[in-house]
Amino acid sequence: MKLFDSELKVLDVLWREGDITAKRLAEILHEQVQWSKTTTYTVIKKCLDKGVVSRGEPNFVCHALISRQQAQEMETTELINKMYGGMPDQLVSSILWRKDLSGEEIERLKKIIEKLN
Amino acid sequence: MNIFSLSLSATYIILAILVVRTLFIHRLPKKTFMALWSIAACRLLLPFSIPSQLNIGSIVNKLYTAWQNQAALPVETVYAPVINDVAALGAPESLQDTLITGIANIPFDEVTTVTTNAASLSWLFYLWLAGACVLALYFLITHWRCQNTYKISLPIENRFIEEWLQVHPLRRKIHIRQSDNINAPLTYGILKPVILLPGSTDWQDETGLAYVLAHEYVHIQRFDTLYKWILVGILSMHWFNPFVWLMYIFANRDIELTCDEMVVQTFGEKMKSVYALMLISLGEKRGIFMGLCSNFSKNSVEERVVSIMKTKKNSVAKTLVALILISSIVVLFATTKTISAIPLEIQEEYKERMLFVTTGETALKVTYDGNTWEYYPHNTENEDWKWYNTEEFEKLINLAKTDNYSAYRWAGAYEAEKDLSKLEQTLADIKNGIKVSKCKIIFVADDIGPQSVASSTMRCFYWYCFGYVFKDKSGNTVDLGLFETRSALFAALKRYYDKEVMGGRMSQGEADRLFNKIAHPLRNHDEVSLLDKFINVNWSSVVLPTHGEGADRIL
Numbered sequence: 276m277k278l279f280d281s282e283l284k285v286l287d288v289l290w291r292e293g294d295i296t297a298k299r300l301a302e303i304l305h306e307q308v309q310w311s312k313t314t315t316y317t318v319i320k321k322c323l324d325k326g327v328v329s330r331g332e333p334n335f336v337c338h339a340l341i342s343r344q345q346a347q348e349m350e351t352t353e354l355i356n357k358m359y360g361g362m363p364d365q366l367v368s369s370i371l372w373r374k375d376l377s378g379e380e381i382e383r384l385k386k387i388i389e390k391l392n
Numbered sequence: 393m394n395i396f397s398l399s400l401s402a403t404y405i406i407l408a409i410l411v412v413r414t415l416f417i418h419r420l421p422k423k424t425f426m427a428l429w430s431i432a433a434c435r436l437l438l439p440f441s442i443p444s445q446l447n448i449g450s451i452v453n454k455l456y457t458a459w460q461n462q463a464a465l466p467v468e469t470v471y472a473p474v475i476n477d478v479a480a481l482g483a484p485e486s487l488q489d490t491l492i493t494g495i496a497n498i499p500f501d502e503v504t505t506v507t508t509n510a511a512s513l514s515w516l517f518y519l520w521l522a523g524a525c526v527l528a529l530y531f532l533i534t535h536w537r538c539q540n541t542y543k544i545s546l547p548i549e550n551r552f553i554e555e556w557l558q559v560h561p562l563r564r565k566i567h568i569r570q571s572d573n574i575n576a577p578l579t580y581g582i583l584k585p586v587i588l589l590p591g592s593t594d595w596q597d598e599t600g601l602a603y604v605l606a607h608e609y610v611h612i613q614r615f616d617t618l619y620k621w622i623l624v625g626i627l628s629m630h631w632f633n634p635f636v637w638l639m640y641i642f643a644n645r646d647i648e649l650t651c652d653e654m655v656v657q658t659f660g661e662k663m664k665s666v667y668a669l670m671l672i673s674l675g676e677k678r679g680i681f682m683g684l685c686s687n688f689s690k691n692s693v694e695e696r697v698v699s700i701m702k703t704k705k706n707s708v709a710k711t712l713v714a715l716i717l718i719s720s721i722v723v724l725f726a727t728t729k730t731i732s733a734i735p736l737e738i739q740e741e742y743k744e745r746m747l748f749v750t751t752g753e754t755a756l757k758v759t760y761d762g763n764t765w766e767y768y769p770h771n772t773e774n775e776d777w778k779w780y781n782t783e784e785f786e787k788l789i790n791l792a793k794t795d796n797y798s799a800y801r802w803a804g805a806y807e808a809e810k811d812l813s814k815l816e817q818t819l820a821d822i823k824n825g826i827k828v829s830k831c832k833i834i835f836v837a838d839d840i841g842p843q844s845v846a847s848s849t850m851r852c853f854y855w856y857c858f859g860y861v862f863k864d865k866s867g868n869t870v871d872l873g874l875f876e877t878r879s880a881l882f883a884a885l886k887r888y889y890d891k892e893v894m895g896g897r898m899s900q901g902e903a904d905r906l907f908n909k910i911a912h913p914l915r916n917h918d919e920v921s922l923l924d925k926f927i928n929v930n931w932s933s934v935v936l937p938t939h940g941e942g943a944d945r946i947l
Contacts, residue, residue: 280572280591281544314543 276325277353278346281318284308286327286346289339297335395520399633402435405725406635412717413642417695418702422650424714429643431722436626436636520632528628542580545571545588552598556605566612568605577604582621585612603667606658610651619647649699656703668700780828782819789815817912824910826881827859860885860910865897882911 278286288303289295295303301315310318319337322328327346329338341349351366359365367388371381409428417425548570557566564585572591579587587608594600611617623640630636652671656664672693780788789812822828858881861871872884889903 279544280546280570284546308546311543314540317540318544 276349278325278327278349279321282322282325282327283346285315285318285322285337286339286341286343289328289337290343294336294338297330297337300337395629396516396632398436399630399636402432402630403633403635405432405435405721406639408721408725410638410642412721413646416717417649418699420710420714420717421706422646422653422699424718425646426643426650427714427718428721429639429646431718432639433622433626433643436630437622523631524628527631528624531624531628539580541573542571542586542588544573545569545586548589548595550595552595552601553605556602560605560609562609562612564612566609577608579608579611580617582615582618585617587612599666600670603655603659603670606655607651610654611647614651616647616651620644645695648696652696652700653703656700657705661703661705664700664703668697671696671700780822782822785815785819785822785828789819821858821878825860825862826878826910827861882907885910 284304284307285300288300288307292299292303297316297319300319301310301312304310304315305312319328319330323330327339327341329340330336331338355361355363355366359369367384370376371384376384409425409432412428413425546569548568553568557568560566562585564583567584567586568589569586570589570591570593574588574590575592577587577589577593579585587605589604593604623643627636627640652667656667659667818828858878859872860881861869864870870888872881872888885907889898889907892898893900893903
């Protein structure tokens with residue numbers, strides 16, 4: 276399942292703020308990304324359809340059904356499948372070759388890999 | 393001028409622009425084509441015409457006339473069946489000749505203008521309206537759907553973009569946002585413009601970003617979104633005209649080409665290959681209505697790349713050529729054939745024409761080019777030629793039933809009464825004692841004197857007016873005069889009887905009985921005024937068949 280940026284934005288607010296009403300969510304997003312109330316409700320509807328958010332009573336309280344970690348895993352899996360032919364090691368080596376990583380960071384990553392082995 | 397004649401007149405401009413575009417697309421400043429499309433757009437939107445002697449139609453007419461005089465084309469053959477029909481109705485032979493030769497040259501669009509009839513217009517009108525609504529709705533729904541997608545975009549936090557916005561101020565505040573629902577950059581909103589960049593944009597590639605933003609900025613600066621909406625409006629109005637569809641496609645392309653040209657000129661010609669390559673990599677598709685343009689997008693990207701690579705500095709010579717092209721297209725195509733406004737004195741005389749049949753005065757007196765012609769629509773000596781009798785009118789109705797409209801027109805029918813039920817009503821009126829005049833009027837829509845009436849562009853109008861002649865109680869003949877419409881006749885009759893009752897010569901009951909014997913409830917179509925109809929038509933000098941054998945019979 277592919278989550279669009281707009282849907283992740285809604286989830287992001289829910290992860291940070293916990294369960295909040297749709298109204299409050301619209302207020303926060305209006306301030307953050309200048310969405311109108313209807314736009315926010317449209318995106319919430321899409322999240323409901325994808326089953327990543329649930330909406331309950333009273334006052335349409337929204338609740339994230341997936342954690343930030345789960346969302347990250349989903350995105351990573353998709354990235355691995357799409358770009359690295361389903362092989363996670365290719366992704367790791369690609370990260371290690373990135374120019375914007377400092378020597379320290381690379382060392383830290385290498386240690387994580389060794390530990391997992 | 394109705395929507396169909398408007399569309400037809402604009403078709404010539406569109407064709408001319410397409411030719412010019414094919415020849416000069418890479419040779420002239422792109423703004424030239426935008427200007428040309430704007431002219432076509434004005435022509436399609438504004439329902440009035442600017443007459444010009446140099447209009448292509450005027451020129452063609454003149455050439456055709458000259459050619460025909462040389463070749464002595466036997467045009468009569470075309471109208472052979474018509475001649476028989478007129479003959480059957482007993483019209484003078486020589487008159488037929490004069491008129492028929494003239495009529496054969498009426499250009500198609502003029503005939504349609506003249507023959508628009510209330511009944512056929514109404515279903516055509518509804519068909520047109522339905523088509524226009526469907527197309528407009530399609531665009532609005534597509535726009536609304538896209539707008540919903542665009543609205544869930546997110547702001548961009550990027551130093552380069554913030555700086556770019558600071559150095560590109562505009563009275564309208566520009567917003568730049570990102571969305572992963574789109575594949576290519578686009579701009580929407582007229583008063584609150586938003587540049588939307590795809591989520592996959594490489595934010596580090598500042599050169600690429602600068603080009604993309606420059607391109608979108610030009611669109612915003614020039615109100616291209618508004619222009620596109622106007623084009624959509626025109627297309628919806630003229631949906632039945634395939635050339636307007638062509639105009640829609642190519643005008644949209646030229647919006648992009650003009651925009652590209654301005655970007656290349658801003659960044660300098662050395663950068664044009666970089667810009668063209670970026671365009672290819674983006675596969676940039678623009679617009680609110682991608683669905684409609686997608687079929688042409690492959691060609692148009694190719695055209696855009698070639699156009700960018702061929703962009704050169706606009707020289708003075710090029711600008712001059714462009715200006716000459718634009719003005720000649722305006723003069724040749726955006727105007728209409730010369731039809732000078734009807735002179736006031738003719739309008740005045742025209743009003744009097746209604747009185748002619750009873751008074752025997754000149755129907756129309758026209759002074760043109762130092763000569764004066766007088767026109768009598770009827771032979772006053774001959775009563776048979778003046779009024780329809782029952783038998784003649786029945787023949788007319790039979791002609792109408794054969795669906796041979798031109799023959800029917802020839803028989804001298806009232807134009808708005810192609811409708812059989814209306815004709816039947818008129819027949820009933822004749823049987824009831826109302827006099828219905830045979831009336832033919834010929835107007836020549838070009839500046840041609842009587843020596844060439846036979847080969848000039850003519851309009852023919854047929855009309856009849858209503859009169860009532862009866863004997864009062866004391867046996868005196870009462871003639872109420874002639875009236876354009878039945879309602880006017882009935883009103884005059886009512887006034888007559890009212891006066892009789894007031895004067896004590898008649899009881900109210902008797903007056904009502906007599907009035908109701910003649911008058912009947914009128915339907916709206918009876919109220920069409922000849923005067924209104926004529927004033928709404930573009931017509932100029934009135935030229936009369938004053939030459940040849942026919943003239944003797946008429947004058």
